[in-house]
Amino acid sequence: MRAVVYKKPGHFAVEEVADRPLRAGEVRVKNLIVGVCGTDQHLHVGEFGPRYPLTPGHEIAGEIVEVGPGVAGFAAGDRVAVDNTIYCTHCENCKRGDFNFCQNGIALGVQESGGFAEHTIVAAAKAYPIGDLSLDAAAIIEPTACVVHGLDVLDLTPGQSVLITGAGPTSQILSQLVVQGGASSVTMAAPTQFKLDVAKSHGVNNTVLLDRNDFTASNSELHALAPHGFDVVIEATGAVGILQNILPHVRSGGTLMIYGMASESAQISIHPYEIFRREITIKGSFAQSYGFARAIDFLRSGKVDPTGIITHRFGLEEYGDALAALRAPDCLKAVVEPTA
Ligand SMILES: [Zn+2]
Ligand SMILES: [Zn+2]
The missing domain is CATH 3.40.50.720 (NAD(P)-binding Rossmann-like Domain)
Structure with missing residues (x-):
């Protein structure tokens, strides 16, 4: 598959990356729309603790194309939003339910491969069905969460x-x-x-x-x-x-x-x-934990309305332009449509 890949700060290429086989509990998501955000600019220059090689992109919505062993409740073709957070579940804070303060917390698109690629591998537990929600609405689920x-x-x-x-x-x-x-x-x-x-x-x-x-x-x-x-x-x-x-x-x-x-x-x-x-x-207030279900409900009911928010759209090969757009005076929200 094609993916944006950073091997060091400041330098990325859109290149061919092998799809690894799914492990138990994982699904493979074909990325349909992925928000570009200020965090991606920080990652571009090596801030926020990126792990290399890195494929950024943490505001991910797409369609499941493959279901790994032991995954119940999902099938190929299901449209989902992806909660990018990964908690260790065993640290002092996780054991108190304070997942947002997980001492070993990592995220898709920061330490693990994210959404600026044709596919992203996701824990099924962090995939949220979105049904027929519009892609523009799906693009702002993570910020809404x-x-x-x-x-x-x-x-x-x-x-x-x-x-x-x-x-x-x-x-x-x-x-x-x-x-x-x-x-x-x-x-x-x-x-x-x-x-x-x-x-x-x-x-x-x-x-x-x-x-x-x-x-x-x-x-x-x-x-x-x-x-x-x-x-x-x-x-x-x-x-x-x-x-x-x-x-x-x-x-x-x-x-x-x-x-x-x-x-x-x-x-x-x-x-x-x-x-x-x-x-x-x-x-x-920092990030979110388990805010996706309510965010999707807000978008589904129309109480959060994406109209006017997404101003710039790019293909995967145009990732550099997408990053640059964040600084443009006429840009509110840019998105990448990796498989459009
Ligand atoms: Zn973001
Ligand atoms: Zn933890």
């Missing part, structure tokens, strides 16, 4: 006002679910107007254009919208400058959730007195 986990962590109280910074794919999904999840109002602030417009078309109440280099204008707009701050602020850009600027927009007694991925070495400075005096809660 991460959002579902974020909402579990956030534990929104009905009637709260919410500010989301960032307008990328996960911010779009987040905003759709927060709009429907009981928030009294949802405001999105981000540097790209067309992405704000997509969010607005899905029900966000207010949008504010951010200038990453000068928050003067956006700060006064946000202040006008919520003079006492927002009950909940979800920072989904990972940009230190935005995070550093956002605390004054959290209402006293409110919550700041760090959802965006900053670089590992990034730091911000905060005034502990402000956290103390204003009783601000700071939460984090």
Whole structure:
């Protein structure tokens, strides 16, 4: 089969790779649509602990073409989404059910072969039937599962006002679910107007254009919208400058959730007195565990709607273009269709 293969950071080729035989409990998935995400850019330069040779791609949906020994409940032709996480099940955290913190956790597309290939071998236990769900919807199941986990962590109280910074794919999904999840109002602030417009078309109440280099204008707009701050602020850009600027927009007694991925070495400075005096809660949300079933339900019901989110599509041989597209100003979400 054809696959994107990295043998070292920064260098990949689309090349012929042998299909290995399936082991017990595995299925072979023909990849139909695979999301490209910021993680793939980090992997491209060798960040996030890749294991080589690496075929990236962790947002995978496709069709089962072969069922391994001992697999029940699946047959060739079944359409599935693939939960890319692999837990050891025996570490201290797994034994407590905290799979997201597995001390030996790995992932398809990071340490094991992922979706930017014609086929991916997957544990049947991590394949989720999607029936006749559209491929565009299937492409955002994994990010939706991460959002579902974020909402579990956030534990929104009905009637709260919410500010989301960032307008990328996960911010779009987040905003759709927060709009429907009981928030009294949802405001999105981000540097790209067309992405704000997509969010607005899905029900966000207010949008504010951010200038990453000068928050003067956006700060006064946000202040006008919520003079006492927002009950909940979800920072989904990972940009230190935005995070550093956002605390004054959290209402006293409110919550700041760090959802965006900053670089590992990034730091911000905060005034502990402000956290103390204003009783601000700071939460984090990372990836997901067992969020796929609910994510698929949200996409199936249409409560998460992919319309307007996927802006760029590529074939497997165009993987370099797909990576480059992530930096294009007109790109919201790029996908690779490895077998189209
Ligand atoms: Zn991703
Ligand atoms: Zn573990």
